[in-house]
Structure formats: C-alpha cells, structure tokens
Amino acid sequence: MNVPQCNPKAGYQAHQAEIDAAIKRVLDSGWYILGKEVETFEKAFASYIGVSHAVGVGNGTDALELALRACGVGPGDLVFTVSHSAVATVAAIELTGATPVLVDIDPNSYTMDPKSLAAALARPPQGNPKAIIPVHLYGHPTDMPVIVEIARHHKMHVIEDCAQSHGATLNGKKTGVWGHLAAFSFYPTKNLGALGDGGMVVTSNPSLAEQVRLLQQYGWRQRYISDMPGGNSRLDEMQAAILNVKLNYLTADTTRRNDIAVMYDNLLRNTDLDLPTTTAGAAHAYHQYVVRSRTRDALAEHLKQQGVGTAIHYPVPVHMQPAYQNRLAQVVPLSNTEQAAKEICSLPMFPQLSEAQVQYVCEVANQFRHQAGLR
Numbered sequence: 001m002n003v004p005q006c007n008p009k010a011g012y013q014a015h016q017a018e019i020d021a022a023i024k025r026v027l028d029s030g031w032y033i034l035g036k037e038v039e040t041f042e043k044a045f046a047s048y049i050g051v052s053h054a055v056g057v058g059n060g061t062d063a064l065e066l067a068l069r070a071c072g073v074g075p076g077d078l079v080f081t082v083s084h085s086a087v088a089t090v091a092a093i094e095l096t097g098a099t100p101v102l103v104d105i106d107p108n109s110y111t112m113d114p115k116s117l118a119a120a121l122a123r124p125p126q127g128n129p130k131a132i133i134p135v136h137l138y139g140h141p142t143d144m145p146v147i148v149e150i151a152r153h154h155k156m157h158v159i160e161d162c163a164q165s166h167g168a169t170l171n172g173k174k175t176g177v178w179g180h181l182a183a184f185s186f187y188p189t190k191n192l193g194a195l196g197d198g199g200m201v202v203t204s205n206p207s208l209a210e211q212v213r214l215l216q217q218y219g220w221r222q223r224y225i226s227d228m229p230g231g232n233s234r235l236d237e238m239q240a241a242i243l244n245v246k247l248n249y250l251t252a253d254t255t256r257r258n259d260i261a262v263m264y265d266n267l268l269r270n271t272d273l274d275l276p277t278t279t280a281g282a283a284h285a286y287h288q289y290v291v292r293s294r295t296r297d298a299l300a301e302h303l304k305q306q307g308v309g310t311a312i313h314y315p316v317p318v319h320m321q322p323a324y325q326n327r328l329a330q331v332v333p334l335s336n337t338e339q340a341a342k343e344i345c346s347l348p349m350f351p352q353l354s355e356a357q358v359q360y361v362c363e364v365a366n367q368f369r370h371q372a373g374l375r
C-alpha cells in the first residue's frame with residue numbers, strides 16, 4: 001500500500017464538479033482580479049473566523065508582511081516570534097525592515113512558550129519591541145490569553161500566524177480573533193487550500209483593515225490615486241472561487257482530521273513514540289499529526305520502505321539556517337526548539353485518508369518498534 005504524507009489532488013477530486021463549475025464561472029465572467037468572488041469569500045471567511053474584516057492577499061507570507069506594516073512595523077523595530085516555524089514567518093518580518101527576535105517553544109504544544117517570550121522581553125537586543133507573532137503550528141493554538149496579556153503590558157501588537165490553524169479554537173474562540181490581526185495562507189496543502197497561491201489578513205479593527213487594503217494595492221482608495229505608498233498583493237478571482245467552494249467543507253474536514261488523529265492515538269498508544277497532545281481548552285485543527293522519536297530518521301526510513309510518506313516540519317530551526325545563523329541576535333536559549341527538530345516526524349494527514357490507510361501506517365510503525373526491540 002502507498003500512503004502519501006499529504007494529497008492536495010484528493011482535496012480537489014473530493015469536490016471536482018463544484019470546483020470545475022466555479023472555475024468555469026470565473027472564466028466566463030471576463031473579470032479576473034478583485035471582483036465578486038473575492039468579495040464573497042472575504043465576507044464568508046470573516047464570518048467563519050468571527051472577525052469583522054478580511055482582506056484577500058497573494059499568499060500567507062504577504063499576509064504576515066502587510067499585517068506587520070499595517071501596525072507600523074519597520075526598520076528599528078523588534079518582532080518576537082518562534083524559530084520552530086516555516087521560514088516564511090521570519091522572512092515576512094525581515095521584509096518590513098524590522099529585526100526578528102526568536103524565542104523558544106513549549107515542548108508539548110510546539111507553540112510559543114510565554115515564559116521564553118517574557119525572558120526575551122526582559123533583555124531584548126537593541127531596538128523597539130513592537131510586535132509578537134505567535135504561530136499556531138500544526139493546528140495547535142498558542143496560549144493566547146497569556147501572550148495577549150504580555151503584549152498589553154509592553155504595548156505591543158499581536159499578529160497571529162494562522163497559516164496552519166484554520167478552524168482551531170481556544171476557549172471556544174477561533175485562532176485569528178485573539179490578536180490585533182491574523183494572517184492565513186491558502187497554499188494548496190493547508191487546511192483550507194487553494195489550487196495556487198492565496199492568503200488573507202483578518203482583523204476586527206476597521207482602521208487596521210483599511211491600512212491592509214491600502215498597502216495591498218498601491219495605497220489606492222480610488223483607482224490610480226495613491227494616498228500612500230503600497231505594492232501589489234491580491235487574491236485572484238479564480239482562487240477565491242475555488243476557496244468559496246472549499247470553505248463549505250472546512251468544518252467537516254477539520255472533524256475528519258480529528259477523527260484520523262484519534263485513530264492514530266489509539267493505534268500508536270503502545271509504541272514508544274511520543275504522540276501529540278492538546279492543552280486544556282484547545283481544539284486542534286491537526287494540520288499535521290506529529291510524533292516524536294529519538295530514532296526518528298530510522299523510523300522515517302522504515303515507513304518510506306513500506307510506502308508510507310512522512311515529512312519533517314521543520315528539519316532545521318530558522319536560527320540555524322544558513323541564511324540566518326550568526327546574524328540574528330539570540331537572547332534566550334532555544335533548546336526545546338533544537339531538540340524538537342531532531343525528533344519530530346509528521347505522519348500522513350489529510351481529510352481523504354482512509355481508515356485502511358491509517359491502519360496500515362500504524363501497522364508499519366508498530367513493526368518498527370518490534371524490530372527496534374529485537375536489536
């Protein structure tokens with residue numbers, strides 16, 4: 001049996017007729033940028049998350065950058081985030097001219113450790129502490145009540161990186177409503193995936209929403225009149241039409257991801273793998289199901305030999321990447337981050353994964369333990 005780690009094509013095929021019709025509708029409309037589809041999707045997505053404003057943009061990295069710029073973040077400012085994330089988070093900070101300050105993660109939730117954030121804020125590098133970007137990695141919400149309180153105390157902005165957490169909740173509220181703004185990605189493999197690039201900035205603050213709108217298109221309030229300098233980052237009509245279809249299935253997909261996680265939990269309970277946990281009050285969106293093993297590379301190789309795809313999200317922490325090492329100031333230890341990078345392994349996870357496939361993955365993982373035990 002072959003089980004891929006992810007399968008965006010299956011997400012298309014599950015709703016093929018509806019998606020094909022949506023694409024045809026856009027092709028026939030003759031209107032391809034910023035029209036009815038984007039408008040409809042922005043309204044529907046804002047309502048799904050529980051915010052009053054949503055602005056479609058080109059991708060998740062742009063969403064982070066524009067959210068930061070809307071808060072006035074620029075050169076001389078410090079933005080605190082985690083090293084255990086997609087490199088996009090730090091890249092977006094540097095695109096504004098600000099300096100990223102990396103803090104450690106909680107080893108169980110893989111999200112920003114508020115104690116590490118507080119320690120970094122107690123002895124920051126030179127610069128003006130301006131914003132915090134918690135990343136709800138793998139779909140697990142960060143400890144937002146504590147992060148928001150720290151931000152309030154230091155008069156800083158909070159921008160949530162929700163690129164992996166569409167549909168996750170904490171204390172009954174979705175990720176994306178806790179910060180001043182939040183950034184989403186619709187990259188094809190995300191929990192809500194387009195069939196190309198796409199992103200969204202959400203906020204319930206009307207003036208921040210207006211700033212993002214202006215920055216998104218040359219500072220235009222009125223076409224061809226730039227009230228402020230801006231660039232170009234737009235969600236196109238085709239992707240918005242596809243997302244309008246797929247948003248209708250996001251709740252069911254999130255439930256399915258959780259059902260798959262329960263199957264994994266049960267079938268892997270007796271292995272020596274560390275299984276993912278969910279903190280009290282949190283509802284996981286299971287973008288990834290990440291296990292830990294001190295023999296991770298051998299486990300991944302064994303699974304691969306038996307046709308099971310895995311991935312490492314992410315193999316090298318940002319502060320150890322060639323582009324960033326020795327360049328970013330390190331003010332707190334990042335030991336949980338460095339340890340996790342050596343041990344994590346993302347098992348296959350996507351809503352169309354069948355029960356038989358999940359059982360097969362677990363059988364193969366159990367074989368590995370038995371083999372390891374014989375050594």
Ligand SMILES: *Cc1c(COP(=O)(O)O)cnc(C)c1O
Pocket residue numbers: 059060061062085086088089135137161163164185186187197198199
């Ligand atoms: C995917 C991702 C991004 C970037 O989104 P793109 O649409 O690929 O630019 C940012 N942060 C995290 C945590 C991501 O997983």
